[in-house]
Amino acid sequence: MGAKSIGAAALLGGLPRGWVGSIYADDAPETKQMKFGMIALTDCSPIVIAHEKGLFKKYGIESVVSKGASWAAIRDSLSNGDLQATHMLTGMPIASTMGLLGSPKKPMIIPWIMNRNGQSISLQNGFKGKVKDDPKALKPFVEKAKGLGEPLTFAMTFPPGTHAMWLRYYLGAGGINPDKDVTLIVIPPAQMVANMKIGKMDGFCVGEPWNARLITDGIGYTSLNTQDIWKDHPEKVCAFLAEFADKNPKTVKAVLKALHEASVWLDKLENRPEQAEIVSKPTYINCPKEIILGRLLGDYDFGDGRKKKDPYYMSYHDRNCNYPQPKYATWWLTQFRRWGMVSGAPDYAGVAKKVIRNDIYEEAMKEIGYQHGGVNNDPETLFDNMTFDPAKPEEYAKSFPIKNLKG
Numbered sequence: 001m002g003a004k005s006i007g008a009a010a011l012l013g014g015l016p017r018g019w020v021g022s023i024y025a026d027d028a029p030e031t032k033q034m035k036f037g038m039i040a041l042t043d044c045s046p047i048v049i050a051h052e053k054g055l056f057k058k059y060g061i062e063s064v065v066s067k068g069a070s071w072a073a074i075r076d077s078l079s080n081g082d083l084q085a086t087h088m089l090t091g092m093p094i095a096s097t098m099g100l101l102g103s104p105k106k107p108m109i110i111p112w113i114m115n116r117n118g119q120s121i122s123l124q125n126g127f128k129g130k131v132k133d134d135p136k137a138l139k140p141f142v143e144k145a146k147g148l149g150e151p152l153t154f155a156m157t158f159p160p161g162t163h164a165m166w167l168r169y170y171l172g173a174g175g176i177n178p179d180k181d182v183t184l185i186v187i188p189p190a191q192m193v194a195n196m197k198i199g200k201m202d203g204f205c206v207g208e209p210w211n212a213r214l215i216t217d218g219i220g221y222t223s224l225n226t227q228d229i230w231k232d233h234p235e236k237v238c239a240f241l242a243e244f245a246d247k248n249p250k251t252v253k254a255v256l257k258a259l260h261e262a263s264v265w266l267d268k269l270e271n272r273p274e275q276a277e278i279v280s281k282p283t284y285i286n287c288p289k290e291i292i293l294g295r296l297l298g299d300y301d302f303g304d305g306r307k308k309k310d311p312y313y314m315s316y317h318d319r320n321c322n323y324p325q326p327k328y329a330t331w332w333l334t335q336f337r338r339w340g341m342v343s344g345a346p347d348y349a350g351v352a353k354k355v356i357r358n359d360i361y362e363e364a365m366k367e368i369g370y371q372h373g374g375v376n377n378d379p380e381t382l383f384d385n386m387t388f389d390p391a392k393p394e395e396y397a398k399s400f401p402i403k404n405l406k407g
Contacts, residue, residue: 028250029059029060029254034056034063035063035065036063036083037077038066038067039071039188039189040189040284040287042208042279043208043236044279045275046266047259049262049275049278055262059257059258065283066083067284071092072158075103078108089157090332094329094355097355100336110356111240111357111358112259113236114238116233116235117233117313119207121167122222123203123221124202125218125221133228135170136173137174142176153182153183153184154185155201156185158186162235164205168339169335172402185200190285192204193219205226207235208314209285211295213291216291222302223302225300227312232312238259253363257368260365267316273293276290295314296313324361325356325358325376325377326356326375327352327376327377327388329356331380333346333393334348338403339404343407358375386399
């Protein structure tokens with residue numbers, strides 16, 4: 001045995017058996033090479049920070065972060081195994097698991113909520129001074145345009161996603177049927193501003209920094225923020241294929257542990273300037289850091305004279321943010337039902353149990369000694385005073401005055 005080998009053996013002799021680097025061999029991820037997907041939105045930050053700050057590496061993951069062109073592209077890349085985990089809209093794993101809305105049937109899981117709040121519904125400048133935060137003020141314009149045979153056009157980022165649901169909810173609360181009174185189109189987040197600039201749409205719902213960018217460019221303004229629709233609503237998730245999670249339980253937990261550390265770091269406001277600098281790079285969001293930072297700090301300039309210091313800015317960790325609540329999947333299913341995206345009542349409890357994997361989240365957090373806030377089944381009342389009781393989803397779905405039920 002050479003001198004180097006003897007030295008190494010002596011050096012490692014005092015360490016516990018099975019120790020490899022900073023983790024135990026028995027706890028090592030089954031899949032070490034991980035490619036993560038993300039879309040150019042501020043809420044991709046937990047994945048980007050975990051990668052840039054070496055937190056994935058700390059837990060045995062060699063990470064690569066890949067920017068997708070659209071949510072459909074991200075979904076397909078996860079489905080075909082090109083990605084092992086991804087930044088995703090909450091409704092997407094639900095739709096893919098059920099094979100809804102053009103999604104190939106491919107079971108996916110949500111063991112981690114990446115963020116809450118921080119999206120907006122923005123309108124073109126023609127509505128400035130006429131429509132503020134109440135969608136009822138939009139209804140006369142919608143009716144006039146429909147009467148002329150030129151319905152107003154609104155954009156969202158993906159049919160079963162968060163932005164689609166916030167936009168539909170907003171319009172419905174204003175007495176506007178999104179499927180009958182206006183035209184809905186799908187535009188990738190980073191293309192929203194350019195498409196409004198050329199007059200392709202009258203309004204859109206998207207995440208930051210694109211609402212702030214719209215105002216900076218003088219093209220439109222913010223009507224209201226999604227946290228005004230539902231305070232502390234779930235937004236993006238870290239999703240995995242169910243099949244991958246079943247075969248790689250230690251890998252998934254390693255990812256969640258790294259995301260936990262990144263999320264704790266992100267929710268210290270003194271770190272947000274650095275966050276903005278990192279995620280602003282062309283590789284990620286490709287937007288000036290100054291445009292990204294304002295709303296990250298809760299400083300909202302709506303672009304029509306209204307300004308607000310919002311305590312419910314985008315959060316990544318606080319208030320039990322990351323716990324995947326089964327009721328979130330249930331709420332999404334009520335909206336799929338409300339808008340005729342499913343025929344008849346879906347299996348609310350069954351789908352939620354399949355997609356929302358709070359058991360994996362709890363195991364991962366237990367292993368690092370983090371005390372989370374646990375399951376929350378409390379009812380939620382949204383801005384139209386409609387109360388969602390997770391125990392009565394079908395009753396809730398049918399209770400809306402504006403709906404398109406099938407079966």
